[in-house]
Structure formats: C-alpha cells, structure tokens
Amino acid sequence: MTHLLTGYRLGDLALPNRVVMAPMTRVRATSDGRATPSMAAYYAQRATAGLIVSEGVQPSLAGQSNPGTPGLYTDEHVASWRPVTEAVHINGGRIFAQLMHGGRVSHPDTTGMRPVGPSAVPAVGDVFTPTGRRPAPRPRALETEEVPEHARQYADAARRAVDAGFDGVELHGANGYLIAQFLSSNANLRTDRYGDSVTNRIRFAVEATAATVDAVGAARTGIRLSPGANFWGVEERDVAELYGALLPELARLGLAYVHLEATTDEEVLLGLRRAWPGALIMNPTVPMGAKSTDRDAADHWLGLGADLIGFGRAFISNPDLVERLRTGAPIAPYDEATYYQGGDAGYLTYPTYQYTA
Template sequence: MTNALFEPVRIGRLDLPHRLAMAPMTRSRATADSGLVSALTAEYYEQRAGAALIVTEGTQPSVRGQGYIQTPGIHTAAQVEAWRQVTDRVHAAGGRIFLQLLHTGRVGHPYLYPDGGLPEAPSAVASGESLFTVDQGMLPHPVPRELAAGDIGEIVRDFAAGARNAVEAGFDGVELHGANGYLIHQFLSGNSNLRTDAYGGPAENRARFAVEAVRAVSEAIGADRTALRISPGNDANGVAETDTAELYAALLSALAPYPLAYLHILEAHPGLRPVTEQVRRDWAGPLVLNSAHHGGGDPVADAEQLVAAGTADVVALGARWLANPDLVARARAGGPYNEADEATYYGGDHSGYTDYPVLAQPAPAAAPAAARG
C-alpha cells in the first residue's frame, strides 16, 4: 500500500493525521426515555479515537427529529452533559470528533413522541417504510404533517441550537445529515417535496432548506466547524430524484459562499460514481467520501486508491471501524481485519460494540542479563 492514505490533511480548523475517518453509524444504545448516551458509548468512541475524524451516530436536535428507538439527542442539558463524557475521552485519547445532527422528518412515528403527534415533512407524503419497536413490532410510518413556512424556520433554529449545544458538549464541529431520505433530503427530492412555495418546485427552491440549515449552523458555530452529508441519487426511505445533476449543481452553487469544514458524500451504489466525480469537480472545499465499495474486496485498499486518485480528500468507513477499533494499525499492517457482527448493530450491550479485539502488541524485549540483578 502506498502512503497516500496516511498523509495529513486539514479540514476546517482541524489538522487530520491521516485520511481514514469513521463514518456515522446508528447503534441505538441511548436511553429510551431521555436519549442519553452512556459511559459505554464513551468507551466505544474512545476506542476508535485513532480515526482521522469520528462522525457520531445521527443525533436529533429536537424531540420531533427522532426517527428510531434509542437514538441520542442534543436538545436538553442532560444530553449535552452526557455527550461531554464522550468528547472528553476521545480528546484525551488524541482524537477528533464531529456530532451528526439528524432530523428524520417523515421517517418517524407517533410512538416516539411524548405527545403522540405526527412526524413532520415538506409534504403530506408517507415514506412507505416502517419503524421497528421492541414491544409492538413494525409500525408503518404515517402520512406526516406538512410543515408550514413558520415551522420550517423553527426547525432551522433547532439545527443551530443543536450545533451550539454540540460545541458546548466539546465537539469539534457538526455534520448536518442531508442524505438517506431524511428531512433535508426530503426537501431536495421531488417525490417527497410537492410544495408550490419558495421551498418547492425548481431545484433551487428545493435546495433552499438545506442552505438555510447550513447558513444557520455556520452562523452559530462557524462555517469551519460545519459540514453537510449528501447522497445524490439515493432512493433510501422512499425518496426519488429525477434531476440529480441539476439538483446538486444548484445546491453546491448556493453553498459556495460558506467555507465548510467539508462536504460528505454517501454513495448509495457504485453506479453513482460519475455523480461523485462531478460533485468533486464542482466543490472547492474538502471532500469526504463514504464509498459504495466495488467488487467486495478490501475497503481500506479502495480508500487508498480513492485518495491517491484525488477522488476524495478523506474516506469515511463504517463497518471496518465498527469491527476494528485499531483500524489504522491494521491498515498500516495490511490487515487482518475483524468482520462486523450485523446481529449486534442496533441495541444491546457491549457485545458487538466495545468487545472487538485489537491486534496483539509485541511483548517487550527482555532486559539484558547484566541488568537483571
């Protein structure tokens, strides 16, 4: 393996020691009643502090932003304090960590909300997906409540408040989740956004909510601590784009005035690589890529090729970091790698969370005979 993956790079106000970041991954281990992360979560992230950058699991900036059971929040004082144990331990271990802010929009359910109300979305169009619950099985997502213009402004303010809370909790920055069919992506997509006001219709209008969220967060904590994740062409959670090239050209043009820490692309499948390459050409700032790995081979080797080719400045890996807390050491050695246990991805205890083994360290050399006493 060449050294491209292990060259330092600067993003925002951070100097990264190499190019292997940890992608955001939902783990559903927060407290069910209050969205608090635990000391076990702190241990999990601390173990992976060798990542160039850790991006946390999606974290809701408001009660209505939640879309899954046992996901963490960042909208109460208790949640801020709980996250501080995570950032303290990651920083003490020499790491860097961004919080991912996620509002799931219509990918939610009254089951999750204390008031039993409906989830919110650009338009009253159901996702077609379902919520997993422990006690009631799968619950189909209902038709969401269409957001009024004033409601949209309130959600934008929630993002900004969540970003300020994240910085108070010790995070180095935040990543807005604009991918995977969640709220920002729902505004971008033509089949989930049927609005006829300033937030719907032409691509420039559908990009407006994303830009307003980025602007609000940038003004709250600084553009160099703000990032955005996108997934062009991704049909997750029922969204569908018919004008991907035009849509993301409009979005990137509107984002140009904001010198973000980075733009993060999630490739939904390998056929979208030409879109990734076009975004790379159009985006002047640092680019993080969560690649749709080709051919089922080694994603670390694929990451090295992406960096060496200039396709990305940093590559974010998910399952490889989940199963290999010492991924950088393993990558430098060419493996071997633990394989992730999918049965333990969501919920549970330390199993499949903090118990993945690291490479054995060489035994210290024996002292010379004359020095043994």
C-alpha cells in the first residue's frame, strides 16, 4: 500500500511526502487584503508538508467573503505575498494559493457592494462582517454577459499568484462559494447557458478552470470540490451525475490535481476517483466537522486510490505535523477560540513536539 511519507511527483513538483496542508481561513491579513510577516512565519513553520494550500485568497473585491482575508488583485497584494512564498521556499516547502470567490457568501459591510451570485437566492446562515455576524443578504444575480468576467478573475489572480512566487493555484470550487453556487441545484435557478441542466451548471467551473490553465498552465492549476455538501445552504440533488459530468471536462484540461472533500458517500467518492485519471488529493473528513483527519483516515484513503491526503485542523496546532506522523508523537489539540481572533496567539504560538529522555 502507498505510504503517507513517501514522495510523489505532482506536475513539475517533487513532493517529499503525501501530506497536504489543506486551506484554512485564519483572517490574519490587513484590512486591505495584504499578507503580513506573521503569515510568512505561519506558513514557513509548516513547510515540511508535501504541499501547502493557502487560505482562501479573494481574486477581486467583489469576491471577498470575510473581513481579514487576503487578496490577489492588486500590485500591493502581490508584493505582500512574496515574503510569504519566499519563507516557505527557504524552508524547503511548496505552496499553492487557493483562489476563493465568495459569491453570495459576503456582505456589503465587508466589501462596500452587494454580493453577486448565479441567482438572487441568499445563502443560509449568518456571514462574517467587520462588526460581527449578520444574516446573509440577497445577492444580485449576475447577468449572462457578466459571468465570463468573474470566471476570468480566477485567471487574473492566478497570474498574480505566480508573480508573487506561488508554485501554483487551487480554485475553490467547494463549500458553497461561487463555483459551488453555479453547480448547485437550488442556488442556481438560471435558465440561460449557465443554469438548469447539468451541462450548463458545470459550465462556469469549466470556464474558470480553463481560463486559469491558459493563464498559468495546467501543471500549476488544481481545483477543490465538495460533492453533495450543504455548506451555506447549497444543495446538489444529482451528485453522481453532476460530478460525473464535471470531472471528464476537467480531465481534458490536464490539471495538476483535483482535491475532493469527503462530503458524500464513500461509494460515490470512489466512483469519482475512477472518473478522474489524474492526481487526487483526498480530504477524508468534512471541513469543520466533528472529526479531524488522522493517520488511520489517511491510510484508508491511500489504500482506496488517493495520491495525497489533506490535513486541516491538525496543522493549526502542530506545525511539525509531518514529523509527528513519522514518529507517532501525539497530535496536539487546537483551540477553536483562536481560529479567527487575529493576532499571533493561537497562530504562531503552537510549539513543535518536545522529546524527553
């Protein structure tokens, strides 16, 4: 069976192990979306991962979901990310930027503008704003001629990411954000070429991914998907058909990888593994669910055909997670209260494992 700590060739990158640091929102950027020295230290501490996927980075102001998240749509953003990617590379790591357009999961108090989505259907739940959580507002439905512009935003941000020193990008097509909203059967009520049928509902995802491949190359492009998830009220009533249609279209683009979350039945996920001919990153647990990914879950999915395994929350409290997995050292618990509070506490303050004689 494939071993978690063996190397893997991902596109042009030689990964020393199959451990992926999954993207996690930490809201430590400046108010105008610039990366900070603390962010450089945070990612550098975790550079022993085979691959780091950054927190979600908005490709435009309209795409910003939460306050305190970083962007990649200005020259200032690019300049702020260069010390981050340099710190990761100096410490021997590799890092992709996750490009995340929040779509309807946003608020005018955060961006100064009304959120957009495939249809004028609000997200379910309260969204984060600079003054606390507020009910998700009703978004403005994008006009047909506007949709390609938002697809191109991923490509424009990808160019900036490469300029900033990232090794590649991952499109956030999961967790109820814009790409997932277009895939959805209840957030997308369109009757034009971007809605109604499965063929039309996958179109935005394919166009955004194809534009990104054209911008930075297939070897530098991945995508994250959450089949059947119900984040922010997004529903998909035809999971096997929907992703069974999407993955062959993505396969034609020759992507570096697909990153799947275990948000549907294992039988369906195994069918998607068979439908996807390329590298597969598997997140064996539901993001923010009751369980975190552990070694048993990782070995289980490597045995089922995954190539790489995403670890999320374990990386928050264990900057040396790879070494702990190698030696069997205990995994330190994380403090949920510090996830989004800002500052270095609960961000840079988790120690490496201290061995005793």
